Amino acid sequence: MVGLCQGLHEQAWYEHGAIRVVHGFIGQKIADMKFIVCVKQVPDVTSPLRLQEGRIDTSAGRMVLNAYDASAAEGAIAFTEKYGGEVHAVLIGPPEAQEALRKVLAMGAASAVHIQVKDRATPPEAVPDTLPDAQACARLLADHFSKETFDVIACGKQAQDTDAGLTPAMLAELLGLPFIGNVIALERDGDERGGKGLLVTRQGDANQEITRIETPCIVSCSNNMCDPRIPNIKGIMGARKKPIDVKIVSLPAGIPRVQVQRYDAMPGRPEVRMLEEGWDEAIEVLVPFVKSGPPAA
Numbered sequence: 528m529v530g531l532c533q534g535l536h537e538q539a540w541y542e543h544g545a546i547r548v549v550h551g552f553i554g555q556k557i558a559d560m561k562f563i564v565c566v567k568q569v570p571d572v573t574s575p576l577r578l579q580e581g582r583i584d585t586s587a588g589r590m591v592l593n594a595y596d597a598s599a600a601e602g603a604i605a606f607t608e609k610y611g612g613e614v615h616a617v618l619i620g621p622p623e624a625q626e627a628l629r630k631v632l633a634m635g636a637a638s639a640v641h642i643q644v645k646d647r648a649t650p651p652e653a654v655p656d657t658l659p660d661a662q663a664c665a666r667l668l669a670d671h672f673s674k675e676t677f678d679v680i681a682c683g684k685q686a687q688d689t690d691a692g693l694t695p696a697m698l699a700e701l702l703g704l705p706f707i708g709n710v711i712a713l714e715r716d717g718d719e720r721g722g723k724g725l726l727v728t729r730q731g732d733a734n735q736e737i738t739r740i741e742t743p744c745i746v747s748c749s750n751n752m753c754d755p756r757i758p759n760i761k762g763i764m765g766a767r768k769k770p771i772d773v774k775i776v777s778l779p780a781g782i783p784r785v786q787v788q789r790y791d792a793m794p795g796r797p798e799v800r801m802l803e804e805g806w807d808e809a810i811e812v813l814v815p816f817v818k819s820g821p822p823a824a
Contacts, residue, residue, distance in 0.1 A: 550571040551687055556625060559612040560602035560678040560715075560723060560742065564615055564633055565668060565695075568624035569688040581789030585779035594625040595683025597755040599748035602713055603681045604635040604756075610715045612678075613637045617671065619644065625771060632766035639771045644778060646687075659786035661689075665697035665780055670779070677743055678723055683711055684747040695747035698794060705740050708747040 571574060571589040578584065603614045617632040618624055628639040644659055644667070651735040659667065672680065685692035701704035708750075712728035716739055723742040728735055730749055740746075758766070802809045 550589070553641065558723060560607065560610065561676065562598045562607060562614045562679045562681055563672070563675065563677045564596065564603050564614060564616045564631065564636065564680040565680065566600065566618050566627055566699060567593045567683075567686050568618070568620050568627035569593045569629070569686055570688060578790050578792060581791070590623070592627070592630045593683055593686050594751050594755075595685055595687065595747055595748065596627075597630075597683075598750045598752045599681040599683050599746075600631045600634055600636065602752045603679070605753065606713050608635075608651040608717075615639065615666070615707075617642065619659065619667055620683055628771055629766050629794060630758070632769045632771075634756055635762065637770075641771050641773045643773060644773050645775050645793055659778060661693035662697060662782055662785075663692050664777045665687040665701055666695050666782055667776060668698050669701035672698075672775075679725070679742055680704075680745045682745070682747045684749055692747070694783075695745055699745040702745070705744045706746070707738060707740055709742070710746045710748045711735070711752045713746070748823075 566783045568590050569592075570583060571591045572591050576583065600616065606612070606752055609616055615638045616628055616636045618628050618639070620627070622643065627640055628641055629732060632639055680698070682694070682698075683693040695708065696706055697747065708726050709726055709730050711730045714726040714728075716724040716726045725740050725744065725746075726740065727738050727740055727746060729738065730819070800812070
C-alpha cells in the first residue's frame with residue numbers, strides 16, 4: 528500500500544517492499560544499480576615500515592585494504608541496501624593481494640575480479656614487484672570495464688601508500704564517462720523516464736557541492752564519506768564461497784611507465800645545538816655557519 532502521495536510525480540512510502548518510488552511515477556519500479564568498486568592492497572600505515580635494500584619488506588608489516596577504497600565500498604554497499612542493486616569489486620595486484628578482495632566480499636560485495644600483471648618491473652634497475660603506475664592501472668581497468676556493464680564505478684580518491692589520486696580521473700577520460708571526485712555522499716535521483724541519476728555531494732575547500740550526474744559514471748570517494756563496516760562472522764564465512772575471477776594480463780604496449788628505483792627512509796632531524804653563553808658565543812658559532820652552511824652529517 529502507498530500512503531501520502533501528492534499528484535503523479537512525488538515521493539512515495541511503501542510497505543512490505545510492494546513498491547519502490549524515488550522521484551518517479553508512482554507504481555514504477557526504478558531499476559537497480561550495479562556498482563563496481565576498484566580497490567587496492569597497501570601497507571598498514573599503523574605498522575612499522577621496514578626497508579631492506581631499497582625495498583619495502585612486506586613480511587615485516589601487515590598489508591590491508593586501502594582506507595579510501597574501504598569507504599568507497601561501504602558507500603556503494605550502503606547505497607544498494609537502501610535503493611537496491613549489487614556491488615562487485617576489482618583489484619590489480621599480486622596473488623597475495625587477494626586478501627583485500629575477501630575483505631570487500633565479507634562487507635557485502637557479490638563477486639570480485641583479481642587482475643594480475645605478469646610482466647611487472649621488467650627493467651633490471653627497477654624495484655621488483657612494483658605495481659603499474661597510475662596511467663598503466665587506468666589502461667588496465669579501462670580495458671576490463673570496456674567489456675563490462677555497470678552503472679557506477681566507485682574508487683577511493685587516492686591510495687594511502689602513494690597519495691597520487693590520478694587513476695580515477697584517468698579511467699574516466701579513457702572510458703569517456705562523467706567523473707566527480709572527493710565524494711562524501713551518494714543519493715538516488717530517478718526521473719519520470721525511470722532514469723538512473725545520482726545526487727552526488729562533493730567536499731570542496733570550504734563548502735559542499737551537490738551535483739546531479741547521469742549514469743554510467745565514475746566517482747572517487749573521500750574517507751570522510753562513511754565509516755566502513757566491520758564484517759561479521761557470517762560475512763567472513765560467506766566471503767569464502769563468493770567467486771573471485773583471476774585474470775592474468777600484460778601491460779598495454781606503448782605507454783610510459785613510472786618505475787620506483789628504491790625506497791629510502793626519511794632523513795632524521797639534524798642535531799640541535801643550544802647556545803647558552805651569550806652573544807659572544809652566538810657570534811662565534813653563527814657567523815661561520817651562515818657563511819659555509821651547516822656542517823656535514
